[in-house]
Amino acid sequence: MKRVITYGTFDLFHDGHKRLLERARALGDYLIVGVTSPSYDNARGKLNVRQSLVERIGNVVESGLADEVIVEEYEGQKVLDIQRLGVDVFVIGSDWAGKFDHLADYCEVVYLERTKGVSSTGLREAGGVLRMGIIGTGRIARRFVREARYVSGVNVEEVWARTHSNALAFVEEFELAGAPETLPDLLQGIDAVYIATPHETHVGFARLALEAGVHVLCEKPMALSVAELEQLSTLADERSLVLLEALKTAFAPGFQRMVAVARSGTIGSIRSVSATFTKLVRSGREVEGPEAGALSELASYPFLAIVKLLGTSPESVTARALKTDGHTVDLFARVNVDYPHAIATATVGLGVKSEGSLVVSGTEGYLYVPAPWWLTDYFETRFEDPRQNRKYYTPFDGDGLRYELAEFSSMIRDGASESFMLRRSDSLAIAALMERSRRDARPFGGTQP
Incomplete structure (x- = not known):
């Protein structure tokens, strides 16, 4: 019997989680799923987990795809689990490519391509997933995509840049769902946008996003004048949208x-x-x-x-x-x-x-x-x-x-x-x-x- 193991938080269980488990199960005869404990999520910097451990385990059990469910409680546990449970294949999403190569000393390591595109089922419902887009492909945008995987209930799906070839390369690098050629096309398919472009463009892009009904997280400084910031704030209030300056400190x-x-x-x-x-x-x-x-x-x-x-x-x-x-x-x-x-x-x-x-x-x-x-x-x-x-x-x-x-x-x-x-x-x-x-x-x- 070929035994496969994978790990995750499995908060707000969605199609992406289901597809990962389906592909993991297809690699063997017996699938073991490790669900992270709250203490381990805290230790590794995972934020915004909305469901309890019992609920998240229930998500995996109800999928009908796991033969066994265990709890991941500490760093280094994967090495012991693989040996203790006689695992043949370790599976994880390609977001983590390279991070678990050391496990190849114990079993086969497979990185599955990232699920592209996750449907939103109402953001204020328990299962809602926030579909994020990015404007810009520079250094800070790259950091943002890497950091987003540590925030439960958020899925970065698309990117737009004034130079379309840069957006296409960005999609390829981070396995996103797409790179629309126009900004209106990007704004049409997302719930919220992160603006990571030069300072002088922030106000214009934020205004377009708010007018399109999209929540805005904008890099600092969001505006270089009080008047412009007040105008954006008024527009956000009128549309009942969140407008937040991305001043990380x-x-x-x-x-x-x-x-x-x-x-x-x-x-x-x-x-x-x-x-x-x-x-x-x-x-x-x-x-x-x-x-x-x-x-x-x-x-x-x-x-x-x-x-x-x-x-x-x-x-x-x-x-x-x-x-x-x-x-x-x-x-x-x-x-x-x-x-x-x-x-x-x-x-x-x-x-x-x-x-x-x-x-x-x-x-x-x-x-x-x-x-x-x-x-x-x-x-x-x-x-x-x-x-x-x-x-x-x-x-x-x-x-x-x-x-x-x-x-x-x-x-x-x-x-x-x-x-x-x-x-x-x-x-x-x-x-x-x-x-x-x-x-x-x-x-x-x-x-x-």
Whole structure:
């Protein structure tokens, strides 16, 4: 008897799950299905699992395709299961191609081609699957597809790009259902879209998607002016659609906990916030074009920290920016944001490197997040008496895009217009800081060599 094994969460059981089990079963005589436990899903960064373990096991049993069902509870269990159960073939979807090659020491390893296209049966019903499309095929779009597999109930199906050949190559690489030639065709076949294109295109694409009745998750900055962001928000409300800025740090568990600790009075009253984000970029979109530069590319992150820690209504904003020969955009900038009882500084750079830390100063102590603070998985509170110091550890899985996608999909299913993690007022305040900084930034040091 040829024994086959496969594993999965099997949440919101749909046609894709059924097809995978059917193809796995066809490879042998006896099919064993491992269903992940909640603790293992948490450990591996799987988000938004909506059904209990009992319900998910029931999904597999009711399919009639499994001869035996087991529970996967920890990393490394597959090696032991394969030996203990006398497995001949290990089967998994091609999303994981290469990840389980080490199991070839114990049995045959088969990666099945990804199921292309999953029907939606009502997004607010238990079995509803969110059909996602992507606009853009760049670096961040690639990360998004990889991260989406860690969010239950989401299926990335199609992609559109202004250069159709790029979209076709993207579909081939990630085994998506298709690459429509026109944007209206993409928007016609999906429930929600992720916009991953250059900054200056965000507003136009978001407007078209909302007008087509599609929910929008848009990369930061969603808009470079307050007026444009307000117009998009109004349109989303009119159409009862979710519009969310994909500012991943806002949705990361570590950042949320850091803000909660800082604002809980642990370090006293906050008097200062200093946030820095720099990276060295020599060429490409970040430093070329009318909307490029350190402020538009990076300032959303320190502005997020400032707004979340000090509020949405600063008294004044001043900025200085540096441009060097051969560049028409800012490669380094510092923004000072004054509040009635606190001051903040945001430092960003594409041509200057600095320590990327976040420091929140209070009347009783201070909070320190080491670089890269925007990927928060660890921070400390420090006091005059070092015996009171405390260290905090939280997960930050993968590239972090899974957190924003999980919140976005939950908002759609729950009919929520905004998330406490990044309220509309937060996005508007960040847009206001961005607009004022880019408009009013004074040059310093002249043109430098």
